[in-house]
Amino acid sequence: MDFSRVQLDDDDQKFQDEARRFLSELVTEEVLRRDRETGDNFDEGVHLALGASGYLEREWKPRSEHAFTRIQRRIWDLEKRRAHVPWVTSGTTAMIVKSVEKFGSPEVKDEVLPRVYSGHVRLCLGYTEPDGGSDVATCKTRAVRDGDQWVINGSKMFTTGAHNCQYVFLITNTDPSAPKHKSLTMFLVPLDAPGVEIQGIRTVDGDRTNIVYYSDVRVPDKYRLGEVNGGWTVVREPLDAEHGAVDAAVDGLADVSIMMHQAGFMAAAVDKAAATSTVANPNGRRLIDDGAVGYRLGRCVARLEASLSAPSIFGRVALAQTMRDIAPDLMDILGAASALPSGTDGAADDGAAEYAYRFAPLFGIYGGTLEVFRNMIAQYVLGLGKPNYSPAKT
Structure with missing residues (x-):
């Protein structure tokens, strides 16, 4: 695996600067607060603005005249995660639109696709x-x-x-x-x-x-x-995309895992825990002064970085398992105040670890359970054959 840094040319650097500025102005604190309150993981105003600015068509219509280049697409994905753009409905739309283009009738494509690209249809x-x-x-x-x-x-x-x-x-x-x-x-x-x-x-x-x-x-x-009766052919492509069971891009710029966006919450929790550990309490003592805290934080960072680097379906498993493993550790390090949710006075890290802890079980269920993914890896990657669920012989 090549971890070398991609050097951006002037055009790509300009694109990154424009995308970062646009998203920082679009995804406001009010948007994030409303998203936490509703639990929708979607904001219509943000989505329509992305459509009106042409970003949805550039992202989802590869044959468009203004479609992203490979590097621009990677930059765009990173910047969306950095800005915490509400993601679920955009994600499902992106998976399905390919099947509509490939299998839809001309009438349905004319009815649906232009409004998908404008943001009015999800x-x-x-x-x-x-x-x-x-x-x-x-x-x-x-x-x-x-x-x-x-x-x-x-x-x-x-x-x-x-x-x-x-x-x-x-x-x-x-x-x-x-x-x-x-x-x-x-x-x-x-x-x-x-x-x-x-x-x-x-x-x-x-x-x-x-x-x-x-x-x-x-x-x-x-x-x-x-x-x-040919629906399995239609559903396989978006289903594989949701599972992360897709071929790696030859240029290495594709997301290493389908759940990378969600993993951003885990990374934020680790960063906030590390920052909090360096702040002195009224007695002048910092959490990081305890060698056990430093060790445990270091272990969390190492686990996080390894999972972020795991490709395709392996990353899907590694990210979910890592969040399950380190979220309790982060809360334990930060103490009782880490149990307070975001926006609560006295929360140790504005609820970052608490949210990761609540999200971790679902992270291993969304799009299929960890057990299913491990069976897929065993069967299709390691060649261990199909699981045997028959009752044990006595």
Whole structure:
């Protein structure tokens, strides 16, 4: 792995300066406060401003005349994370838009894509079901053809961002008698269709996600993506992107892990803990004066840096496991005041470690559990074969 620094030419340096200035003015303290309160991880004003300024089209439309170069794309990703741009709904939209371009009907592409690039349309993922766990192919939400329409019935859990989106990338079962990977059909369902009901759910880290009910929802066939019962082909690309199971870019500039944005909160917690440890208390003593504190902070930094450097699906596992391991350590180092959340008087680090602690369990669940990812690494990278879940013989 090459850790050498990329030297920016004048044009790229100018782009970085402009992007940093634009985002610093756009993502204000009010935006961040509102995002913490709502748990949406989305701000419509910010998103529309990104669209109006052309950044969404440059990022998501690689054939655009003004598309980012590879280095500009890397700079843009870094600057968004540095500014803490609310990210979830942009992330799901970015994954789905490629499938719409590839599998969507001409009518749907004309209806959806221009408004995606302007920021007025956002897309969310309709995968997980209440009884489905991490295996999206066990889908029970039914789509039954009725002439040139489909009638959809079922429910989906953890459809994050649905209340801020206009369409859902929905996986359905169109042939219950077929093997599970050959019974699936994908649709881009308008969320304002009659029969769609969105109910909010709060997670332990304060984020909002949703359960969405589909009751006799009628969807014209033009909203079907790909072939009937060929949905697994359609869903694989965004699913692999969400899992981080993608090939590394030859120039080495791609994100090392799909969850790198979320890892920024962990890095901020480590930085704040280190800074807090150097501040003297009323007795003139600093936490860092204790050799055990220095050792533990150093271990946290080392774990953090190693996880940030891990590529693709390995990074997906390393980042989540690292946050689970070091968040309790950071809170223990900082003491009781670290249990106070952001914005609370007396919080040791403005709630950074406390948020990382609450977010850590979910970090290992979003997009699939750590156990699933470890099985994928074992099976597809190490060649250890499929997991055997059959009961032990006695």
